[in-house]
Amino acid sequence: MSVATRNGPSPVDAPVAPPKVVRQRRVRPGLLGLAVLLIALGGLGSAFAVTSVRATGSYLAIARTVEVGSVLSASDLVSVQVAGGQGLDPVPAGQLADVVGMRAAVSLAPGTLLTMAQLTDQPLLGPGQQQIALGLRAAQVPAPKLRPGDQVLLVSTPRDESGSGGGSSASSTRFTATVTDAVSTEGRDEVVVYLALAVRDVPAVVALAAQDRIAVVLTKAA
Template identity: 40%
Template sequence: MSLNTAQGAAGEAPPNNRPRLALNNSPRLKQRRRPWVFALCAALVAAGALGTAFAFTSVNDTQEVLVVSRDIKRGEPIEAGDLSVVRVSVDPALSPVAASKSAELEGSRAAVDLWAGTLLAEAAVTESLVPGEGESLVGISLTPAQMPSEPLYSGDAVRIVTTPGDQGEVTNEDPVTVEAVVVGVSRVPETGGTVVDVSVPEGDAADLAARAATGRVALVLDTRER
């Protein structure tokens, strides 16, 4: 009996007839997209846009204003070389003086002490000195009970009234009253009191100063409507 040449000695199938491993033809899983990556990219783009907008706005919000070039004491005249022009971004609440007004300020006087390097505010410049001609400045020290609780401002019309003596006696005579204008107000934290600088006619200054020194005075605030 002859052997089949197509069959191996061990009864194996011919090489061409061997079973082949099945290939995995299933589609590949698509790589998942991570949402946080897109969110991060969007945030970076937004931040860049905001930065550009801020830089553009900052540049366009700048303005030319005046800055003090040297120290100027209160009452001193302002000369041409005392002020410089700078371009900065400032808060309108500061009321800086525009550079275009530089020529107008020559001959004006400093209403307060001005320090080199500071912005010049409109309230820091005045056309006249205080006290003016024919007037005197008197400082009056007052306790909270000797003045109204309403804050006082420069320019307020007030009356300084003589109060009863140490024994609290009250006479039928009208109290002595001196009309004045508030120039400045300073708080004294150590005592809780207030020093009010008032401008009065020269003829009333000595009498008012003497009465204020006794501490027997009170300040009355008159109407602000004019």
């Protein structure tokens, strides 16, 4: 018996893959510094938030417009909660009684925080001026409401000489003044007007007012 054999090509060994080399990633110094900076900023932000919360308090704010020279009342103010307030010096709500009755040194706008720098306990007088008060009937007031800063002219009126039969020949005298405040008297037809005028004019105006010989003319509104 014969056995046939077939000679085929000799087997070929498969190629061996070279071992993989894992490269180590290089950490960039710039990215590392940025990460450290972000962490630091996050810590500062948290500290700022904690500080702001701790600094929250009640302060006084303006509830309605207050003209310069006006006397501050409790109804002009409202208590608000403020967090932080860096760079500000608002008046704490607990000092309400201390500021009521003081005058506004500047115009106060609603919604703004009140500071002591905006107030004064002195009349708003210029150099060489004094303040007087005139009690006027409502019909003698030249405007529905006089405001601080209004410019007025005080004019002397003739003396009443009807009883003596003589006429009035005296010329009128004029004085310029500035309104510092005006207050209506409850239950009476009278308005008390506070005026700032030159020291030299005070004696004459007071004497004319005592004789009810003063007329008030509004020349310029504030």
